[in-house]
Amino acid sequence: EVQLVQSGAEVKKPGESLKISCKGSGYSFTSYWIGWVRQMPGKGLEWMGIIYPGDSDTRYSPSFQGQVTISADKSISTAYLQWSSLKASDTAMYYCARLGRDGYNLGPFDYWGQGTLVTVSS
Amino acid sequence: DIQMTQSPSTLSASVGDRVTITCRASQSISSWLAWYQQKPGKAPKLLIYDASSLESGVPSRFSGSGSGTEFTLTISSLQPDDFATYYCQQYNSYQLTFGGGTKVEIK
Numbered sequence: 114e115v116q117l118v119q120s121g122a123e124v125k126k127p128g129e130s131l132k133i134s135c136k137g138s139g140y141s142f143t144s145y146w147i148g149w150v151r152q153m154p155g156k157g158l159e160w161m162g163i164i165y166p167g168d169s170d171t172r173y174s175p176s177f178q179g180q181v182t183i184s185a186d187k188s189i190s191t192a193y194l195q196w197s198s199l200k201a202s203d204t205a206m207y208y209c210a211r212l213g214r215d216g217y218n219l220g221p222f223d224y225w226g227q228g229t230l231v232t233v234s235s
Numbered sequence: 236d237i238q239m240t241q242s243p244s245t246l247s248a249s250v251g252d253r254v255t256i257t258c259r260a261s262q263s264i265s266s267w268l269a270w271y272q273q274k275p276g277k278a279p280k281l282l283i284y285d286a287s288s289l290e291s292g293v294p295s296r297f298s299g300s301g302s303g304t305e306f307t308l309t310i311s312s313l314q315p316d317d318f319a320t321y322y323c324q325q326y327n328s329y330q331l332t333f334g335g336g337t338k339v340e341i342k
Contacts, residue, residue, distance in 0.1 A: 157333060157335050157336040158322050158333040158336070175236065213284070219267070221285075223284075227278060
């Protein structure tokens with residue numbers, strides 16, 4: 114069974130750093146793109162970026178380029194989303210999801226993590 | 236970047252109604268389009284991929300059509316479990332984008 118399990122909710126102060134995780138299981142982690150999606154409170158879905166764990170090729174949305182870092186550790190089948198200096202506007206639910214085509218092919222997000230709620234407040 | 240525009244943003248309907256949601260792409264995306272359903276507090280769920288292919292386990296009352304720049308999601312007979320927000324998403328390029336969402340409410 115394919116599963117993506119995300120790390121737990123975080124409460125941080127502005128200016129702090131943060132790294133959240135997404136652990137994949139039940140499939141070949143290195144063979145499928147993993148993406149990150151932001152959902153601000155009461156708002157829609159925003160694609161942030163994707164990473165191919167097989168070679169760590171990473172693509173970012175222009176809206177998030179330079180604001181976050183996406184990485185992966187294929188030895189433990191885990192993808193990460195990282196901030197170096199959080200802002201209050203980073204408060205949101207963050208989902209990881211798998212692109213459902215193997216190899217370098219794009220596809221729909223077929224499996225999703227449960228989400229990680231990040232709250233940034235002084 | 237490819238922009239995805241959904242309409243309407245909100246839709247009020249009754250159980251049993253036929254519901255249609257439209258998604259327009261700012262340039263051609265062939266058939267590289269997916270539809271998702273999201274309920275409050277839950278992760279999105281894939282309904283339709285490649286514009287018209289039904290994801291396994293999704294009820295057959297959901298269907299998708301279109302190609303190029305115009306796409307539709309149709310629910311043939313709205314059920315109580317279908318009241319949710321629906322999103323389209325293109326995967327024509329490595330710059331993926333979602334539509335703004337359509338909230339289907341009870342009339």
